[in-house]
Amino acid sequence: MPVTLTSLVSRYDLGLTLRTGRADLGVSWVHISDLVDPTPYIEPGTLLLTTGLSLGRTSRRWPEYADRLARAGVCALGFGVGLRHANVPEPLLAAAARHRLSLIEVSERTRFSSVVRAVTDELAAAERAEQTAAMESYRGLVRAALTPPSHRSVVTRLAAQLDAWVLLLSREGHLLAGAPEQARRHTERVRLELSRRRSWHAATFDIGDTRVTLLPVIRSARPAGVLAVGRLAPLSVYERGVVDVAVDLLSLGVAQAAELLDSERRERATVLSLLLSGRYNAARQTAESLGIPLPEGPVRLAVLTADAGIRGDLLEMLESERSLQIVSALVASDSRGRVVVVLPVVEGDVGVLQAMLSSLEGTRGVIGEAAEMTDLARVWPRIAAVADTVPSSGAQRLLTTRGVADMGLLSYVGDAEAKGWAFAVLAPLEGDEARRIDLLSTVRTYLAHNGNTEAASAALGIHRRTLVYRLGRAERLLGRKFSDPGLRAELWMALTVHDG
Numbered sequence: 001m002p003v004t005l006t007s008l009v010s011r012y013d014l015g016l017t018l019r020t021g022r023a024d025l026g027v028s029w030v031h032i033s034d035l036v037d038p039t040p041y042i043e044p045g046t047l048l049l050t051t052g053l054s055l056g057r058t059s060r061r062w063p064e065y066a067d068r069l070a071r072a073g074v075c076a077l078g079f080g081v082g083l084r085h086a087n088v089p090e091p092l093l094a095a096a097a098r099h100r101l102s103l104i105e106v107s108e109r110t111r112f113s114s115v116v117r118a119v120t121d122e123l124a125a126a127e128r129a130e131q132t133a134a135m136e137s138y139r140g141l142v143r144a145a146l147t148p149p150s151h152r153s154v155v156t157r158l159a160a161q162l163d164a165w166v167l168l169l170s171r172e173g174h175l176l177a178g179a180p181e182q183a184r185r186h187t188e189r190v191r192l193e194l195s196r197r198r199s200w201h202a203a204t205f206d207i208g209d210t211r212v213t214l215l216p217v218i219r220s221a222r223p224a225g226v227l228a229v230g231r232l233a234p235l236s237v238y239e240r241g242v243v244d245v246a247v248d249l250l251s252l253g254v255a256q257a258a259e260l261l262d263s264e265r266r267e268r269a270t271v272l273s274l275l276l277s278g279r280y281n282a283a284r285q286t287a288e289s290l291g292i293p294l295p296e297g298p299v300r301l302a303v304l305t306a307d308a309g310i311r312g313d314l315l316e317m318l319e320s321e322r323s324l325q326i327v328s329a330l331v332a333s334d335s336r337g338r339v340v341v342v343l344p345v346v347e348g349d350v351g352v353l354q355a356m357l358s359s360l361e362g363t364r365g366v367i368g369e370a371a372e373m374t375d376l377a378r379v380w381p382r383i384a385a386v387a388d389t390v391p392s393s394g395a396q397r398l399l400t401t402r403g404v405a406d407m408g409l410l411s412y413v414g415d416a417e418a419k420g421w422a423f424a425v426l427a428p429l430e431g432d433e434a435r436r437i438d439l440l441s442t443v444r445t446y447l448a449h450n451g452n453t454e455a456a457s458a459a460l461g462i463h464r465r466t467l468v469y470r471l472g473r474a475e476r477l478l479g480r481k482f483s484d485p486g487l488r489a490e491l492w493m494a495l496t497v498h499d500g
Contacts, residue, residue, distance in 0.1 A: 044073025
């Protein structure tokens with residue numbers, strides 16, 4: 001337990017009374033001085049003891065005195081009564097309250113040496129307790145290092161011991177381990193900070209109110225990775241020692257951890273390749289021999305893509321997603337760098353992937369309908385082909401195969417390009433001659449009625465022969481016949497963009 005004013009005031013044998021200010025402040029040392037200005041000889045966090053011999057009973061220097069102590073970082077002033085002053089001077093009390101300086105009255109029967117002894121004894125006890133806790137932390141980290149995979153065990157243990165979030169990244173920036181679960185959301189911010197620093201040295205930076213400590217993990221005199229520790233409260237000296245021990249333990253296995261991650265990814269990719277090629281039994285046997293769990297029952301096949309530069313982030317995010325691990329989803333990359341997920345049909349399965357894609361810009365994907373594992377080879381080509389066509393500008397990141405079809409062809413064309421194409425197609429129908437007889441409206445109505453001249457002329461309120469005449473004029477301007485289904489399709493799409 002740290003030494004606080006509360007622990008000192010609560011001791012009956014010391015006879016201390018808190019007159020103003022907070023009692024929960026920590027005390028790092030104690031000092032005795034009756035100088036008018038003792039600040040050159042004290043450090044922040046010190047409990048200063050004085051009898052006020054150098055200052056008069058009604059001295060006007062009390063406000064200045066209190067101000068000096070507050071600015072010097074004195075945690076509290078212990079004022080001894082009974083020698084020079086029968087009571088704590090009221091001007092001093094008022095000045096201490098104004099400068100938020102805690103003030104303790106030391107009774108006449110209490111020797112300053114007793115207060116000094118109490119503080120030093122408590123500081124020594126606190127140091128011994130912290131050393132004991134640190135030693136237990138060291139032993140806990142060593143035990144964690146003996147639990148495979150050692151790098152993940154050490155990171156998890158360190159996060160719990162420090163009540164902090166901890167990330168371990170490889171030299172290339174791959175996330176090797178993180179704890180607790182939400183720690184991975186800081187991965188990109190840590191990578192960004194690393195990219196700004198050209199040398200591999202210990203450093204600190206802030207994410208909001210959290211102070212983040214970066215420590216290089218060295219293997220054979222070469223940087224092998226980096227450990228990031230984030231916590232609201234600063235690390236104490238002994239906690240820094242705990243982190244140093246963790247770094248030493250990780251240095252023995254971070255390179256192997258990176259190799260293990262690559263190996264695990266290759267193994268999952270092998271099982272996925274067997275499934276997608278129709279070799280279900282071989283995939284099952286391989287997964288069983290490698291210890292890779294596969295989902296049971298009907299499954300969905302999702303193909304997810306990402307912009308260049310964040311494909312690794314997408315894969316890491318899906319690999320570390322606890323909800324996918326619980327249902328034994330298979331997450332792997334295919335030969336083209338896309339991330340493929342085979343997950344069981346459970347409540348909220350689509351929502352999980354949708355939420356994850358929404359949290360990472362530049363990602364999108366397609367998920368198929370429920371199918372048996374033995375049918376994945378049949379549905380794979382169709383879903384893979386559709387995934388490559390999902391526009392990055394879509395409002396929804398994850399679409400079903402039906403949803404992709406419902407988007408329509410125009411969603412795959414940029415707005416400017418679509419309008420330019422529509423203008424070119426409809427230009428012959430918007431000239432001066434065409435406008436005089438409203439050819440554009442005539443063609444729109446004709447197409448809307450599926451080429452039925454009777455219905456179209458009635459809708460326009462003109463004679464059928466007038467409609468046929470106008471359509472003939474339109475065909476001459478367009479250079480094509482309305483009997484051509486391709487022309488009708490192009491005109492309808494152009495009108496859709498034009499009217500939109």
